[in-house]
Amino acid sequence: MNRTLVEFCCSLLLFTLFVSRLGLADDDSEQEAPVEYRYEIASSPDANLVYEDTYYFEIVSPESLSYTYKLRQAKNFGGSFDRQYKKIRLVIAEPVEACRKIENPLGGAVALVLRGGCSFITKSNHAESAGALAVIIADNDVDNDDHMVDMVDDETGRAVGIPSMFLMGKDGVMIRRHLMMKGLTDAIINIPVNLTGQTLGSAKLPPWTLW
Secondary structure, three states, X not given: OHXXXXXXXXXXXXXXXXXXHHHHHHHHHHOOOOOOOOOOOOOOOOOEOOOOOEEEEEEEEOHHHOOEEEEEEOOOOOOOOOOOEEEEEEEEOOOOOOXXXXXXXXXXXXXXXXXXXXXXXXXXXXXXXXXXXXXEEEOOOOOOOOOOOOOOOOOOOOOOOOOEEEEOHHHHHHHHHHHHHOOOOEEEEEEOOOOOOOEXXXXXXXXXXXX
């Protein structure tokens, strides 16, 4: 009886020492410097979205493009969204680079234009003159699926009154490609979309883009 009791006490002591060492290891790991995320999204399915100065929009139609997309607002020009626009048109500008007067009507729509050929201010001015409520400028690097560009004023003194947003090149080319395949010139979108408190698992992300 006494031998059994001694063995039990020894086992309990060893177990206590083992658990205390685990606790010390956990304490050490918690002292590491925290990782900071800027313009990124948390990688864990149950983690909250992490973003700074970032906007989102979602495509409602066509269904093949029905995902949530990330945008970055122009750094030092353009207006801001004062409301959410639901089920409005996202229209591909003609010409797509919008370096001259846009030929197709954009009244009550968001213009989708392509980076390159002229300044962001010029593109935004032409979209605004065509009646656009906002302009989304897609990167001309079609492989860009993870890098946001800061769009800055060209210092020509021209003002832009509408929101001007940057879209990654991979998203831009996929949107244009899907619309052209279907013989469409526009998509139906909601913009901006509030993702506050949502998780990566609950957001419907484009399968070709890594946030």
